[in-house]
Amino acid sequence: MKFSPALESLIEALRCLPGVGPRSAQRMSLHLLERDREGAETLAQSLTEAVEKIGHCSRCRNFAEETLCEICADPRRDRSTVCVVESPADVLALEQSASYRGVYFVLMGHLSPIDGIGPDDIGLDVFQRQVTDGEVKEVILATNPTVEGEATAYFLTDMLAGTGISLTRIAHGVPLGGELEYVDGSTLAHALSGRVPVDAQR
Numbered sequence: 001m002k003f004s005p006a007l008e009s010l011i012e013a014l015r016c017l018p019g020v021g022p023r024s025a026q027r028m029s030l031h032l033l034e035r036d037r038e039g040a041e042t043l044a045q046s047l048t049e050a051v052e053k054i055g056h057c058s059r060c061r062n063f064a065e066e067t068l069c070e071i072c073a074d075p076r077r078d079r080s081t082v083c084v085v086e087s088p089a090d091v092l093a094l095e096q097s098a099s100y101r102g103v104y105f106v107l108m109g110h111l112s113p114i115d116g117i118g119p120d121d122i123g124l125d126v127f128q129r130q131v132t133d134g135e136v137k138e139v140i141l142a143t144n145p146t147v148e149g150e151a152t153a154y155f156l157t158d159m160l161a162g163t164g165i166s167l168t169r170i171a172h173g174v175p176l177g178g179e180l181e182y183v184d185g186s187t188l189a190h191a192l193s194g195r196v197p198v199d200a201q202r
Contacts, residue, residue: 007033059130061106061123063088071095071103078102080137084127084156086110086144094142102140105130110148111155119155128159138166145172145190169194 003011007029014025032040056062057069064070071077071091081102085091086109094100107122119125131139141156143149157167173191174183183191 056108057106060104061108061126062091062104076101079135081140082131082136082138083140083142085142086149086152090142090144102138107143107152110143110146110152112148119159122152124156124159131160131165132163136165138168141167141169145186 002008010029010032011022011025014020014028015022017025020028032043053065054063055065057064057072058067059072060069062069062071066073078101082105083094083100083102084105084107085094086107088106091104091106094104105123105127107124109117109122111117111119111122130136139156139160141153143152143156153169160167171194173187173194174180180188
């Protein structure tokens with residue numbers, strides 16, 4: 001079945017969303033047009049407004065509508081500790097844990113030479129200038145435990161070597177409440193290599 005050009009365009013546009021294939025995009029498009037045209041208009045307006053208003057924080061590169069995001073603008077945050085993450089979603093996850101009161105630096109990606117993504121493409125030149133101003137005492141490397149995330153963490157370690165800044169890496173391992181027999185080998189390897197003395201856990 002061939003749809004009208006406008007409907008084909010809508011289906012193709014929805015496919016830019018992660019996890020949305022041709023069939024899912026088709027179902028979404030038909031649902032909006034058949035049952036929720038008002039919702040479709042609201043969605044279109046919200047997308048347009050978000051694209052026009054939301055930029056990047058001048059300090060941490062997270063999404064923001066002002067020059068500084070809410071976290072960087074908060075005087076109660078500890079600016080001596082910077083947590084480096086790959087995406088705004090990572091910031092949201094850490095904030096929901098309510099266990100971190102420092103600030104962030106959002107890379108908006110990770111190093112990937114195969115894809116042509118180098119240090120300057122993820123703002124590491126900006127980050128290096130920011131953390132060497134004397135205020136930062138600790139940098140927490142919270143990139144994902146993927147090949148690219150680990151490579152990015154190693155690059156940051158080399159970049160900040162000799163600056164006197166304390167570098168720490170978030171722990172990766174067995175999840176709380178998990179059972180060893182169901183944990184994959186890579187996660188177990190991380191857990192073993194990152195083991196700490198029992199006294200340090202108290």
